[in-house]
Structure formats: C-alpha cells, structure tokens
Amino acid sequence: MITLILFFLLLLFGVPIAIVLGLTTVIYVLTTGNFGMFDSLPQRLFNGIQNFSLLAIPMFVLVGELMNTGGITTRLIRFSSVVFGSVRGGLAYVNVAANMFLASIMGSATAQTAVMSRTIVPEMEKQGYSRDFASALTAASSIVGPLIPPSMPFIIYGVLAGVSISKLFVAGIVPGILFGVCFALMIYVISIKQNFPRSERPTWSKVWKDTFNVLPALAIPTIIMVGILLGIFTATESAAIAALLAFLVGAFFYRELKFKDLPKILSNTVITSATVAFLITVSNLFGWVLTYEKIPQLIAKSILAFADTQWAFLLLVNLILFLVGMFLDGVAALILLVPILYPIAMNYGVDPIHFGVLITINLTIGLMTPPVGTVLFVTSALAEVKIERLVRALLPFLVMAFVVMFLITYVPQLTTAIFQWIKI
Structure with missing residues (x-):
C-alpha cells in the first residue's frame, strides 16, 4: 500500500516516470523486507532490453534525424502542397497529408507535432486560417504518427507481447489512412462553413519539379514496406536500410546533409534511444514487482466482473487506456499496461495484432487531451496558442478520432485483413 501511494504521489508531483518506476521498486523491496530481490535486480535490468527487435528503435530515430537534417521532410511537405494546395482549404489538406508522409519517417506523434507546428501553422495563418484551427489540425493529424510504419509504440508492443513487429507495421496502415481520410472530411465540412481560402494553382513545371524532387524521399518508406511485405528483411533490418538510404539521399541527392551535422544527429539519436531504453529497463523491474504481488491477476478478476463478453471487454479497455493516456506518456503507459492487459485480452479471444493497434490509438488520442497531453502542450x-483555445478548436477532430477508434475496435478486419491477405 505504501508503494502504491508513493507511486501516485510521485506522478502527481511531476517526477519523470522512469524515476518513479525505479524508485518505487526499490522502496517496495525495502518496506517488504524482501532483500533477496536486490540480488536479481541487475539481471532484471539487463533482461529488460535484451531483445534484438529493440535495435529498431535507435535505427528509426536515426532515420528521422537524418531526414529532417537532409531536407527530406521539407520536400515531403512541399509535395503535399503541390498535390492538395489548390482546392478550397488546400493548406489544411496539406497539413493532414504531410503528417501522413512524416508518419512514414518518424513514427512519433510528439515529434511530428513539433515539426509541423514550426512549419505549417505560421503558413496557414498567413493564408487566412485562424491560428487556433491550424494548431488544432496539426495536433489532431499527428495521431497517424504511431500508426503508419515505422512506429516506436508498435516495436515496444511487439517486444512486450511477443508478436510480429512486421505484422503490426502492416496492420497500422489502414487505420492510419482511415484517420487521414476522416480528418479530410471534417476539413471539407468546416471549409464550407468558414469559407477557407484557396491557394494558387501551381504551374506544371513546378508540379514536375517538386514531384521529381520528392521521389527519393518517397522511396525510403516504400522500400521499407515492400521489403517487409515480401519478406526480404525484418522490421529491425528495414530500420538499418532506411537509415542508410536517408543518409545517401540527404547527403548526395539533396546535398543538404553535411558531415559536420553527423555529431549532432548521432547525439540526438543516442539521447532519445537511451531515454526509451532506460524506461524499458526500469519498467521491467516494476512489472516484476506487480507480478510478484499478483496485481495482474487481481486486475483480471476485476475486469471479468464487469465484462462478460469480448464486446464489453474492448469497451472497458478503451476507457481505461484513454484515461491512462491522459496522464501518462504513450510509451510509458504502453510498457506499464501491456503486460497486464495483454494476457486478459487473449482470454477474451482478441487478436494480438488488433489489440496492439487499439492500445496505440487510445494512448495516442490521450496525448491530445488535458491535463497532461504531451502533444497538446x-x-x-x-504554435503560441493558449491551451483552452486549442482544446476548443480540437473538439471536432477528437470526436472524429473517437468515431474511428470505435470503428476499428469492433471491425478488427480493418487491421488484420491486410496481413492475412498477403500472408506475412
């Protein structure tokens, strides 16, 4: 009980989740007198990251850094503008499309939001869109980041649940596209009411130029997915190949990536990867304590008391995940909840790949909601918009996100059909 109270108190005081997990584990051992557990702590820490699939995380982080520095991200946004910019509300559609392109690079909602808030929000305001709407659309569109591969949450879920990361990557494609299409429909409705501006139609020479320039950038996610789908390489191997391609394209095709940029790129990659790795290791310790105290079994019994069917279980899980996502970072929540909820989901006959997509969607939506939504802040x-104004402008997109989430929840074929059809 003391450990549990301390856990929530530390979270309320804003202590980083990794420190909370490690500290509460040590205090549990001290207060219960199970000092023999200290002998196993180093081995538990090591086991937390002793998995080949986790190598994909630093590789995909490196891909994102290389593509941002090498001018690839900028060209993807410019290409989106050429395709969608001339229709009414065109720049709003560009926002969604660019986020979908960036999702195939970064795999992180927070990283996408940071990039797009600096680039497209000021441009939308210049063309007559309200800053509130532009900022809200940018935050909402970032939800596709963890769905369209590559995806850090999918890699972590795959490791924790012991399921195919390649299948998870493929399963996220249709939900990611579905979110993009539904947000585009919302833009269409709002554009009629608010009479959004049109951008000038680009000349054919500009269209051809921007299309030609973006082809090497588009080749990177294409090669990743084709290679995985055809079984040429695993998701982890695809990350290394993508990093090599991103370096070659940025350095020798676009010539914006300089060798002097590499130390900073590698430093950012190491810091981000180390943060995730540390979180995984200490969460493994905390999960060990939960298992020792049979907490997962107690939670399972509580859920079984309220949910006697798969339909009710999924509804309850959606609610739990959304509430947790409001207070915890997506990766941290994923690491904490998967070991608890995954075995229960299997008892209800939920497809493990489908369940991974559901967890990712719920926790990503949580990033856009107060009080602790990272993407929101x-x-x-x-974008320099007050939180209350941003939340108000975000409401229509949140409603649409919930509609899509429940559609994916109760139509599992939207996630499982594609990899069953191609037989990964």
Whole structure:
C-alpha cells in the first residue's frame, strides 16, 4: 500500500516516470523486507532490453534525424502542397497529408507535432486560417504518427507481447489512412462553413519539379514496406536500410546533409534511444514487482466482473487506456499496461495484432487531451496558442478520432485483413 501511494504521489508531483518506476521498486523491496530481490535486480535490468527487435528503435530515430537534417521532410511537405494546395482549404489538406508522409519517417506523434507546428501553422495563418484551427489540425493529424510504419509504440508492443513487429507495421496502415481520410472530411465540412481560402494553382513545371524532387524521399518508406511485405528483411533490418538510404539521399541527392551535422544527429539519436531504453529497463523491474504481488491477476478478476463478453471487454479497455493516456506518456503507459492487459485480452479471444493497434490509438488520442497531453502542450508552446483555445478548436477532430477508434475496435478486419491477405 505504501508503494502504491508513493507511486501516485510521485506522478502527481511531476517526477519523470522512469524515476518513479525505479524508485518505487526499490522502496517496495525495502518496506517488504524482501532483500533477496536486490540480488536479481541487475539481471532484471539487463533482461529488460535484451531483445534484438529493440535495435529498431535507435535505427528509426536515426532515420528521422537524418531526414529532417537532409531536407527530406521539407520536400515531403512541399509535395503535399503541390498535390492538395489548390482546392478550397488546400493548406489544411496539406497539413493532414504531410503528417501522413512524416508518419512514414518518424513514427512519433510528439515529434511530428513539433515539426509541423514550426512549419505549417505560421503558413496557414498567413493564408487566412485562424491560428487556433491550424494548431488544432496539426495536433489532431499527428495521431497517424504511431500508426503508419515505422512506429516506436508498435516495436515496444511487439517486444512486450511477443508478436510480429512486421505484422503490426502492416496492420497500422489502414487505420492510419482511415484517420487521414476522416480528418479530410471534417476539413471539407468546416471549409464550407468558414469559407477557407484557396491557394494558387501551381504551374506544371513546378508540379514536375517538386514531384521529381520528392521521389527519393518517397522511396525510403516504400522500400521499407515492400521489403517487409515480401519478406526480404525484418522490421529491425528495414530500420538499418532506411537509415542508410536517408543518409545517401540527404547527403548526395539533396546535398543538404553535411558531415559536420553527423555529431549532432548521432547525439540526438543516442539521447532519445537511451531515454526509451532506460524506461524499458526500469519498467521491467516494476512489472516484476506487480507480478510478484499478483496485481495482474487481481486486475483480471476485476475486469471479468464487469465484462462478460469480448464486446464489453474492448469497451472497458478503451476507457481505461484513454484515461491512462491522459496522464501518462504513450510509451510509458504502453510498457506499464501491456503486460497486464495483454494476457486478459487473449482470454477474451482478441487478436494480438488488433489489440496492439487499439492500445496505440487510445494512448495516442490521450496525448491530445488535458491535463497532461504531451502533444497538446507541444503544439500550444510552439504554435503560441493558449491551451483552452486549442482544446476548443480540437473538439471536432477528437470526436472524429473517437468515431474511428470505435470503428476499428469492433471491425478488427480493418487491421488484420491486410496481413492475412498477403500472408506475412
């Protein structure tokens, strides 16, 4: 009980989740007198990251850094503008499309929001869109980041649940596209009511130029997915190949990536990867304590008391995940909840790949909601919009996100059909 109270108190005081997990584990051992557990702590820490699939995380982080520095991200946004910019509300569609392109690079909602808040929000305001709407659309569109591969949450879920990361990557494609299409429909409705501006139609020479320039950038996610789908390489191997391609394209095709940029790129990659790795290791310790105290079994019994069917279980899980996502970072929540909820989901006959997509969607939506939504605060800070105004402008997109989430929840074929059809 003391450990549990301390856990929530530390969270309320804003202590980083990794420190909370490690500290509460040590205090549990001290207060219960199980000092023999200290002998196993180093081995538990090591086991937390002793998995080949986790190598994909630093590789995909490196891909994102290389593509941002190498001018690839900029060209993807410019290409989106050429395709969608001339229709009414065109720049709003560009926002969604660019986020979908960036999702195939970064795999992180927070990283996408940071990039787009600095680039497209000021441009939308110049063309007559309200800053509130532009910021809200940027935050909402970032939800596709963890769905369209590559995806850090999918890698972590795959490791924790012991399921195919390649299948998870493929399963996220249709939900990611579905979110993009539904947000585009919402833009269409709002554009009629608010009479959004049109951008000038680009000349054919500009269209051809921007299309030609973006082809090497588009080749990177294409090669990743084709290679995985055809079984040429695993998701982890695809990350290394993508990093090599991103370096070659940025350095020798676009010539914006300089060798002097590499130390900073590698430093950012190491810091981000080390943060995730540390979180995984200490969460493994905390999960060990939960298992020792049979907490997962107690939670399972509680859920079984309220949910006697798969339909009710999924509804309850959606609610739990959304509430947790409001207070915890997506990766941290994923690491904490998967070991608890995954075995229960299997008892209800839920497809493990489908369940991974559901967890990711719920926790990503949580990033856009107060009181601790990371995406919400990043967008507010970088786009210079007050939180209350941002939340108000975000409401229509949140409603649409919930509609899509429940559609995916109760139509599992939207996630499982594609990899069953191609037989990964």
